Amino acid sequence: MRLRNAPLVRIAFAVAAFVSLSACEQNSFVAPPPPKVEVAPPVQRAITRYLDATGNTAPIKTVDLVARVQGFLQSINYQDGSPVKEGTTLFTIEPETYKLKLEQAQAAEVGAQATLKQAEADFKRQADLVQRQAVSQATLDTSTSTRDNAQANLQQAQVNTKIAAVNYGYTNVAAPFDGIVSNHLVSVGELVGVASPTQLATIVQLDPIYVNFNVNEQDVQRVRDEARRRGMTTAEIRQLPIEVGLQTETGYPHKGKLDYVSPTVNQSTGTLAVRGLVPNPDRVLLPGFYVRVRVPFDKQDNALLVPDVAIGSDQGGRYVLVVNADNVVEQRKVATGPLDEGLRIIESGLKADDRVVTAGLLRAIPGQKVDPQMQKGDATPAPAK
Template sequence: MRIVRACSPKKRDHIERVQYGIVVRSLGLGLAGLALSGCEQNTFVAPPPQKVEVAPPTQRNITRFLEATGNTSPFNNVDLVARVQGFLQSINYQDGSFVKKGTTLFTIEPETYQLKLQQAQAAQAGAEASNKQAETDFKRQSDLVSRQVVSQATLDQSTSARENSQANLQQAQINTRIAAVNFGYTNVTAPFDGIVSTHLVSVGELVGVSSPTQLATIVQIDPIYVNFNVSEQDVQRVREEARRRGLTVSDLRQLPIEVGLQTETGYPHKGKLDYLAPNVDASTGTLLVRGVLSNPDRTLLPGFYVRIRVPIDQQSNALLVPDSALGSDQAGRYVLVVNADNVVEQRKVTTGPLDADLRVIDSGLKPDDRVIVAGLLRAIPGQKVDPQLRKTETPTATR
């Protein structure tokens, strides 16, 4: 038997409202699920290729140089010494000044040597008079012997006296020349145009007592030498190029040379090769080479550290790329190029000298290659890029 409990109207309305809310919520969840099931799914879209700037290698004629570093040295460097003994009478120049050849720089008391010169000249005059008398007597005796007035013995004595007087005259002439030379040494003059160092002795000081006393140093720097060393490999390369062009050693000595200081741009000082050592130094594997340059403004001073280059070859249609386009790794230097499919490739290259801002490429590139010159950080080998063609600037090479 089932017992049915009757509910009040108020309670029955409450139950019906609860049931209606449950139905509404279930219907909302169903519609929301239906809406979500009707949306499209998300898919990955690849970014566009990175933009890079490319340019073909520049082609032009270049001059290949032998480059080195070296030092300048004076064309002449002489110690001025006192060659006669005496007290230093005067110093006739300013320390560090430029003087011309023949300028009197020091005077050593000349009076004593002037008197000795006059003494020698007087002795020479006496010898000349005696020789003249002996010569006259010889002629007279020869005439008398021919007329058989005097004996042959008298003529022999006259002949001996004449020869003795000639010897005495010659000795007197030599003494006069020695006295004149010593008198000339009392004035120490500049042997060439140059700059004189500070004086090493003072006025009134006794010089030349037991050995020549150094008074100062004079240096000639116009022209000026540049000394540098060339490696054995470069020597062989230059000799091979000289044989190919039919150049002799004398021709090599006439090759132009260009020099620049560390603070200068390019190589503003011009000259020519002057000397090539006859052998390679076995301890260093280098050959000593010297150049000579005009230095009228005395811009170059002895001892300067300088950059040097010597033109050794002319190359036509060389390939060049901006030096900034080159990279390097353990395998060497490389450039990034874009192939026909716009994919980046890493190309190993052999580099040559720097010509202005462009680097010479000896091997590894073709004239029609597209070299990445900007946007290198966005270029990854094996990936596609969007190449933008840019004409490579061709700055004038420094000559």
């Protein structure tokens, strides 16, 4: 009898043990702790707001050097591509011929002066004789005409002398300003200036140098609004500093100032043409370079900034995740500005004491609790040099 009931007893015991074990597991379940996230308050510091643009460099002066008189090129007095000072003779064009023409004109002027002197003396003599009725009035009229013709001939001779002097000066082609001269386009012994002025070379001034760029309509309005707030005049706006950097350079090492602002906005592009003037003593900037430009137009003492990684976006715009006093995650809509030394400027939507989630963003779900851990160390990225 006991042997037949043994399997039933073992089954009943196993069922009771399973039920007991299940009850123990249900009673010992504990909810997982809130996820840990790193938080940090916004960085608060003084910032400078900039207009950023891309532009290109251009020389402030560039002149084609031409032969303004006809003759054979006698000498080239510079090295191609070399810097020259204003007034330096660069080319010489057969000066002897024009020197002789000048001397000829000067001699003719001296002769005209002598003729006029004689004609004036004869006129005075004839005028005295007419008063004494020793000669007729017709004789005086002839003397007067001779004197007037002598005066006209002297004036013509003086003009011819000046023309000859100018042409003689053109035989030496000099640098009109300090600059760099291009390669020569003619050779010694070549006949130049035959039918029209012959281009000899080009001279370019590189120090200082222009930087041309365009500002969009929205930025123009921002600058004008800020200028009105600060009481700046149009002349003061045109004296704003500018900072320039080449595409291969870090930061904006070249400093200058605004030089020109167009009075009208281009309707086809919606931009305003602006020009800066930048010192270029080492000739690092060459005409035609594409450059990065920024113009500081506003300063703010207590701006709020957060790491760019802490900012998300959705159909509603940009946002950050903050942890409130109950350690619950909230999604906060923000208006963002440009980057400043690696951090993103927050225009509105944050307060200085907010705790912004900076790490563990995937674990931070709006409406749920988290375990906020204050970020250790300096979270501010190193500024760009």
